[in-house]
Amino acid sequence: MKKHIFYMAMAALSLAVFPSCEDTLTETPDSSYDKDSFFESEANADMAVMGIYSSISDYRHYGWYEMAGQASDDMYYTSRTHSDNTIHDMVHYRVTSTNEWVEWLWQLKYQGIDRANMAIDGIVNMPGYAESENLQELDAEARFLRAFLAFDLIKYWGDVPFKTTYTSNYEDAFGARVSREEIYDQIIEDLNFAKEHLPWADASSSPERATQGAARAMLMRVYLQRAGYSLQMDRQMTRPDDTKRAEYFNAVISEWEAIQANGYHDFYSGGYEQLFRNFSQDVLNSQESIFEIAFFHQQGARNGGAWGIYNGPSVAEVQGVPTSEMANYMGRANGFFIVVPEWRDFFEETDVRRDVSICTYRFIWNTDSMKHVKQERNAGSWYPGKWRREWMPTETWNKNMNYGDVNYCVLRYADVVLMAAEAYNETGNTTEAWNLLNRVRARAGATEYTDANYEELMATRKATHDLTFIDDGSAQGRFRTALYWERGFELAFEGERKFDLIRWGVLGDALRLFGSQSSVNRGTNAAYPAYQNFVDGKNELLPIPLVEIQSNPNYEGKNNPGY
Numbered sequence: 001m002k003k004h005i006f007y008m009a010m011a012a013l014s015l016a017v018f019p020s021c022e023d024t025l026t027e028t029p030d031s032s033y034d035k036d037s038f039f040e041s042e043a044n045a046d047m048a049v050m051g052i053y054s055s056i057s058d059y060r061h062y063g064w065y066e067m068a069g070q071a072s073d074d075m076y077y078t079s080r081t082h083s084d085n086t087i088h089d090m091v092h093y094r095v096t097s098t099n100e101w102v103e104w105l106w107q108l109k110y111q112g113i114d115r116a117n118m119a120i121d122g123i124v125n126m127p128g129y130a131e132s133e134n135l136q137e138l139d140a141e142a143r144f145l146r147a148f149l150a151f152d153l154i155k156y157w158g159d160v161p162f163k164t165t166y167t168s169n170y171e172d173a174f175g176a177r178v179s180r181e182e183i184y185d186q187i188i189e190d191l192n193f194a195k196e197h198l199p200w201a202d203a204s205s206s207p208e209r210a211t212q213g214a215a216r217a218m219l220m221r222v223y224l225q226r227a228g229y230s231l232q233m234d235r236q237m238t239r240p241d242d243t244k245r246a247e248y249f250n251a252v253i254s255e256w257e258a259i260q261a262n263g264y265h266d267f268y269s270g271g272y273e274q275l276f277r278n279f280s281q282d283v284l285n286s287q288e289s290i291f292e293i294a295f296f297h298q299q300g301a302r303n304g305g306a307w308g309i310y311n312g313p314s315v316a317e318v319q320g321v322p323t324s325e326m327a328n329y330m331g332r333a334n335g336f337f338i339v340v341p342e343w344r345d346f347f348e349e350t351d352v353r354r355d356v357s358i359c360t361y362r363f364i365w366n367t368d369s370m371k372h373v374k375q376e377r378n379a380g381s382w383y384p385g386k387w388r389r390e391w392m393p394t395e396t397w398n399k400n401m402n403y404g405d406v407n408y409c410v411l412r413y414a415d416v417v418l419m420a421a422e423a424y425n426e427t428g429n430t431t432e433a434w435n436l437l438n439r440v441r442a443r444a445g446a447t448e449y450t451d452a453n454y455e456e457l458m459a460t461r462k463a464t465h466d467l468t469f470i471d472d473g474s475a476q477g478r479f480r481t482a483l484y485w486e487r488g489f490e491l492a493f494e495g496e497r498k499f500d501l502i503r504w505g506v507l508g509d510a511l512r513l514f515g516s517q518s519s520v521n522r523g524t525n526a527a528y529p530a531y532q533n534f535v536d537g538k539n540e541l542l543p544i545p546l547v548e549i550q551s552n553p554n555y556e557g558k559n560n561p562g563y
Contacts, residue, residue: 039122048119055112063305072530093533097546116146140197143190176554214291228503235537252423280391290411304403308387341379359385384493538562
């Protein structure tokens, strides 16, 4: 079962941090520690690192709000279209610089980076650091988390203020934009340090803490994103020149080879469905799950995560049951996210990923039997199914109806295999690229690609959803087309799809293709309006929160393009 390794430390820790440029944050909390006297023991250094983890485990960060930042893509959207200045406006590309969730994401990412800066500075300057492997490992863990959060900044906002020193006063919090290329350099430096000083995972490891495999897998993701397209301040989507791209792809392959040489990480031996049941059941598995963000909440507390509750099948609220018996029922799941239904037909019948990824039912409350009853739904009302309230341990069902203890897996071995496959294809070794992609398909029970069956396997998809924005007239192009679909099949709703489409330079094209063809948009009111609202040269990035633009003179009043 899951070991909630962070929460004793998080309960004890309240470091004086500076997460955002707001006057309310200039006061030092009564319960905070003085930085200069805090780093006096390895236990306190470990506590400082736990404070970084607590930023990403906040329910307003990766527990909930991050779900909105990762959507919409060509696979899912939210079930409501009204304007709310939070989740629905973000997902439907109506986001503005005053969006409350964007502000929280911005603050929490900077809070985590500032905590990392404090931890790194404090640990490095501890007596005996140069001789202590434990302190160097904690330093590496903090650098991994700083890199992780800095990468989020680039993906969401592009060029942003960034520094590697702790913000000890209000004036120092104001910084000018830093080129994303400089930030990328620091991210790679941090991850290279992390991979040299963190241990490899083994069967006794918890994926809730960074390991060498996590650092190397994160480097692969960073290099692929850096090699791809990104939106610049002049509203142009650009990518590095071919020489630089080749350098980045070769770096991906180097990290992949190291992971393979170590030999521990692999596909989970219990099968695809059980892999995801394990996430909902709080079972840790460090073989395929390389890095997870941990969530846990106390009875009745407003914390934890919403995985499987906001992005899983709907479960109706229990009615008319005595409080003493509530623990016997599932509680509630809002089911905010809906699957673009056409995707279900693109999976092969034998592909086990289809019925794990796409849930076609919900649970309604039957007042006669006083039970939850499973109810099948029509296309256009299906849910992401990788996390489900029904799979969660019974003891977590009613601690809080809106939150759960389901971890979010950020880095998974199957994703690493597909990243390596992409890099091999882009460096001309398309044969090895197909070998790796077919390993993923074989685990899922899907037909492996060959030269002879490529067109047959693509026929159903091309009939209605021909990817005209990807040229498959060459061997590399055919692999890119197959990879477009395969990353969807394998990694649906896991948070990477939107950023894949951005780095490939096709997010707007994909939204328009799937939005215009979807059955959910054939009425007068489009349920999936992202394709109508998306603006090329704008919505590839989020707006910087207006409060930051107004309070930081270094922005000169300029937000991201189009905002």
